[in-house]
Amino acid sequence: DAGVIQSPRHEVTEMGQEVTLRCKPISGHDYLFWYRQTMMRGLELLIYFNNNVPIDDSGMPEDRFSAKMPNASFSTLKIQPSEPRDSAVYFCASSFSGGRNQPQHFGDGTRLSIL
Amino acid sequence: SQQGEEDPQALSIQEGENATMNCSYKTSINNLQWYRQNSGRGLVHLILIRSNEREKHSGGLRVTLDTSKKSSSLLITASRAADTASYFCATAYNNDMRFGAGTRLTVKP
Numbered sequence: 001d002a003g004v005i006q007s008p009r010h011e012v013t014e015m016g017q018e019v020t021l022r023c024k025p026i027s028g029h030d031y032l033f034w035y036r037q038t039m040m041r042g043l044e045l046l047i048y049f050n051n052n053v054p055i056d057d058s059g060m061p062e063d064r065f066s067a068k069m070p071n072a073s074f075s076t077l078k079i080q081p082s083e084p085r086d087s088a089v090y091f092c093a094s095s096f097s098g099g100r101n102q103p104q105h106f107g108d109g110t111r112l113s114i115l
Numbered sequence: 116s117q118q119g120e121e122d123p124q125a126l127s128i129q130e131g132e133n134a135t136m137n138c139s140y141k142t143s144i145n146n147l148q149w150y151r152q153n154s155g156r157g158l159v160h161l162i163l164i165r166s167n168e169r170e171k172h173s174g175g176l177r178v179t180l181d182t183s184k185k186s187s188s189l190l191i192t193a194s195r196a197a198d199t200a201s202y203f204c205a206t207a208y209n210n211d212m213r214f215g216a217g218t219r220l221t222v223k224p
Contacts, residue, residue, distance in 0.1 A: 004157070042214065042215075042216045042217070043158075043203070043214045091158070093157075093158075099210040100210045100211055100212045101145050101146060101207035101208075101212060103148060103163055104158075104160065104212075105160065106157030106158045107157050108155070108156050108157045
């Protein structure tokens with residue numbers, strides 16, 4: 001059974017460019033989470049979806065960040081325009097019904113470097 | 116806050132020794148979970164302990180929960196070099212889950 005799949009694994013781009021991160025959750029999972037991990041701030045929840053609907057985006061740092069989930073098997077996190085301080089590892093995770101209290105399955109992340 | 120805080124921040128032991136990591140939190144919980152993160156990889160769920168449970172085992176892992184002290188511990192017995200990773204506790208309450216900053220465990224061969 002395939003786990004959560006994220007792409008790309010690494011992204012290096014220049015400041016001001018648009019960045020799109022992609023995630024395919026585990027089939028049958030109805031919760032999808034986007035996290036950002038840095039040494040300074042640890043693991044931060046950016047946004048999460050339930051049945052493709054955004055439920056809580058209070059963790060999205062600013063309007064430059066947006067996330068979509070057009071169907072149950074695909075989600076994107078977009079940064080436009082990107083800034084050096086956005087450099088981090090971005091994780092997607094999914095979980096089965098039961099809310100945010102249930103174990104989450106993480107992808108291996110996208111390591112983003114903004115020059 | 117609800118967020119768990121792991122202690123110690125870093126731990127270095129020899130292969131074969133036991134490793135104990137602690138997690139403290141400040142509010143109520145429905146459950147507490149432990150995750151492992153290997154370098155360059157995502158978090159992997161290890162074990163979930165409910166608020167009405169006091170101890171749980173999974174493989175070579177032992178987790179305890181003391182809700183009166185608002186603390187949990189993760190014990191890895193007879194550690195191996197492959198156990199080298201960061202370990203995070205996550206506290207879950209009312210459809211919200213927060214991760215701690217993690218303990219970095221190094222097991223030397």
